[in-house]
Amino acid sequence: MLAAFSVFFTQCPSFLEHQNLMKKKRGKDNAFSLFGLKKIPSDNQIRTLLDPIPATRVLGSFKTVWKWLTENKILNHFKYLDEQILLALDGTEYYSSKKINCPHCNCRHHRNGTTTYYHQVITPVIVAPDQKQVINLEPEFIRKQDGKTKQDCENAAIKRWLLRNPAAEKNQEITLLGDDLYSRQPICELAIEQGYNFIFVALASSHKSLYEWLEFLEKNR
Numbered sequence: 001m002l003a004a005f006s007v008f009f010t011q012c013p014s015f016l017e018h019q020n021l022m023k024k025k026r027g028k029d030n031a032f033s034l035f036g037l038k039k040i041p042s043d044n045q046i047r048t049l050l051d052p053i054p055a056t057r058v059l060g061s062f063k064t065v066w067k068w069l070t071e072n073k074i075l076n077h078f079k080y081l082d083e084q085i086l087l088a089l090d091g092t093e094y095y096s097s098k099k100i101n102c103p104h105c106n107c108r109h110h111r112n113g114t115t116t117y118y119h120q121v122i123t124p125v126i127v128a129p130d131q132k133q134v135i136n137l138e139p140e141f142i143r144k145q146d147g148k149t150k151q152d153c154e155n156a157a158i159k160r161w162l163l164r165n166p167a168a169e170k171n172q173e174i175t176l177l178g179d180d181l182y183s184r185q186p187i188c189e190l191a192i193e194q195g196y197n198f199i200f201v202a203l204a205s206s207h208k209s210l211y212e213w214l215e216f217l218e219k220n221r
């Protein structure tokens with residue numbers, strides 16, 4: 001696990017480059033002194049060891065980081081708009097293959113008969129206009145749920161995240177930020193129920209009635 005984690009420290013664009021760097025004499029010293037690795041495992045060995053471990057095993061570290069940031073008053077620098085924390089939600093694809101797949105993969109079926117298997121994730125990130133850094137909170141994975149045959153989607157995943165409500169225990173007013181995908185009545189209602197404020201993009205193309213009302217109100221001011 002430490003070997004996999006060390007990839008993020010070298011910030012190499014590829015795993016192979018990272019391995020080569022770690023294998024060089026100085027890199028080897030780093031591998032040992034920073035991560036306690038006596039031998040650097042191959043990427044195959046890392047996969048064999050990590051694949052059976054569910055991601056939830058390491059999610060506790062997000063809580064540890066939050067606690068540290070609060071205790072050391074770092075989060076105070078991120079407060080904005082009446083002492084709110086701004087939490088940006090967005091989905092991103094982190095795995096895609098035409099061949100390799102697992103029971104949790106979502107699929108895209110193409111016209112030429114091929115299939116793309118993919119995994120996505122929603123990454124809640126604390127942002128502030130005058131801060132260069134961002135702070136990640138625990139992610140919500142967009143993947144076929146256990147025992148379900150239906151594909152998973154960002155809309156369903158954000159509802160799971162809101163129901164799980166991982167930000168609730170943070171004792172802090174939070175404003176969610178999201179694109180047009182989030183500005184749907186069920187999501188907005190759930191967000192309010194769970195105690196969040198929100199600023200979501202509402203495009204005219206997906207909010208016809210809302211824009212008709214706005215137009216009406218503009219005309220009749």
Ligand SMILES: [Zn+2]
Binds near residue numbers: 101102103106119
């Ligand atoms: Zn998969």
